[in-house]
Amino acid sequence: MKIVCRCEDVTEEEIIEAIDQGYTTLEELKRHLRVGTGPCQGRTCMKIIEKILAKKLGKNIDELKKTTVRPPLKPVPLYIYGDEDEE
Amino acid sequence: MKSKAEVVIIGGGITGCGVAYNLAKKGLTDVVLVEKNYLASGATGRCGGGIRQQFTTEWNIKLAMESVKKFEKMNEELGIDIEYEQGGYLIIAVEENEVKEFKKNVKLQNKLGLDSKFISPSEAKEIVPYLNEEDILGATFCQSDGHAYPFRVVEGYAKRAEEMGVEINRFTEVKSIKKENGEIKSVMTNRGEIKTNIVVNAAGGYSREIGKMVGVKMPNKPFRHEILATERYKHILDPMIISFKYGIYFSQQRHGEIVGGIGDPDEPSSYNTKSSLKFVERFTSVLGKILPAFKNLNIVRQWAGFYDVTPDAQPILGYTEGVDTLIQANGYSGHGFMVAPKVTELIAELIVDGKTSLPIDELNLKRFEGETVGEAYVVG
Structure with a gap:
């Protein structure tokens, strides 16, 4: 067993199984398995998942549509955003 | 094809x-x-995955109640775990006129068979221990409301x-x-x-x-609505909390993340789905009034989608x-x-x-x- 997404505890086997089930894009794998939705937001796992998916589909990694990068880049406490409204 | x-x-x-x-x-x-x-x-x-039956028109209440009956049996019917939780919806009243309106709406909801009720700030605090009950005048609560993973x-x-x-x-x-x-x-x-x-x-x-x-x-007309998710935390919140006055909603998903959003009355109709800093600032500022402790939660992601709005x-x-x-x-x-x-x-x-x-x-x-x-x- 090889853990690929450490935040959400997802293994290589689970990723391959999902691709076999028809989740053939990175966005779909992300929603189906929650890979890349934890504190690291895919910075650790997404490159590995891209590699697994590209290999399974017989494509180059460059041909895969990447997932949307969403803010913030790193987890930050909410109060950092709220200070300007403080009286 | x-x-x-x-x-x-x-x-x-x-x-x-x-x-x-x-x-x-x-x-x-x-x-x-x-x-x-x-x-x-x-x-x-x-979307935030909320499943609410507390509406103000008879048709919406009936439709939502019928839908809840189906959500309740959905795991079995579809053979999949939809991560359905019936932690209720707590709708907080922050203005006098809301108290009157909410009581009237609960009457209609009860007439149609919904288990909603008007409760005091201290009763609301029993349901949500982290609630800042000083800033609310009351709330309505419906236990059979909840959320699932869309x-x-x-x-x-x-x-x-x-x-x-x-x-x-x-x-x-x-x-x-x-x-x-x-x-x-x-x-x-x-x-x-x-x-x-x-x-x-x-x-x-x-x-x-x-x-x-x-x-x-x-x-x-499509309108952008923004939303965010925090890191996973231990179970700290049962119901979905919403305020119509503030336009805010948030709940804790089964996996532990708090997911919530806040509407922006100044948002123009568009197909824009970009995330904005203004949204997180507004969300945090309102969240701080309702559940001050939640301002310490770590946000991991924000995104946006459309409300497909009719007149x-x-x-x-x-x-x-x-x-x-x-x-x-x-x-x-x-x-x-x-x-x-x-x-x-x-x-x-x-x-x-x-x-x-x-x-x-x-x-x-x-x-x-x-x-x-x-x-x-x-x-x-």
Whole structure:
């Protein structure tokens, strides 16, 4: 067993199984398995998942549509955003 | 892809997949669903997953209650865990006029059989220990409200529909719709033509674009609504908390993340789905008033999706005057997910039986020619 997404505890086997089930894009794998939705937001796992998916589909990694990068880049406490409204 | 089908459904969100499932369940399986992106890539997959029955119009309350009955049995029916939690919805009143309105609405909800109640600030604090009860005047609470994981519901509907014979095509975009003498003849996609007489317009924020393809003017307008998720935490919050005054909503998902959003009255209608800093600032500022301790939570991600908004905040359902076999199932104005189980069954009844078990005539597109009474409880 090889853990690929450490935040959400997802293994290589689970990723391959999902691709076999028809989740053939990175966005779909992300929603189906929650890979890349934890504190690291895919910075650790997404490159590995891209590699697994590209290999399974017989494509180059460059041909895969990447997932949307969403803010913030790193987890930050909410109060950092709220200070300007403080009286 | 099939080149001919009895029904073509445009849109692979909860509405489109729900209609596909319910049609197949009623025996109509010669159905093709087309989705321009992946399933649940639009509003369904971007929403907060809330399932609320506390509404202000009789029709919405009934529809939501019927849908909850279906959500309650959905794991079994679809053979998938939709991560459904019935932790309730706590709707806080922060202004005097809300207290009066809420009490009146609870009366109507109770009359229709809903277990909602008006409670004091201290009773609300018993339900949510972190609540800053000093800033609220009361709240309504309904235990059978809750939330689920929208992507799982769509997966369940789509898989079961496919098993029964429905063809689902992802990454298939509708380019035009051919009609002759008011009758639909075919749907043209980027992957070829599908001959059909019946089209279901379940395209959410893009429904009005589908309408345009057959010369039907629709009043729906897409509005960006932003949303965020925190890191996972131990279970600290049972209900979904909302305030209509502030436009905020948030809940804790089964996996531990707090997911919530806040509406922006100044947001113009557009197809913009970019994330903004202003949104997180506004969300945090309001969250700090309601649950001060939650300002210490770590945000991991923010995103946005569309509310497909109609002038009366109620959906557009049923036949289209002038193009009779274009079936509308859109315009949910921010609460499509929660009513979809019942609505999609009604749409399937309309197509297969020619009539529905709950009347939907009042929600026909043609109502916008006259005056309308709208749903007042819209949040986020």
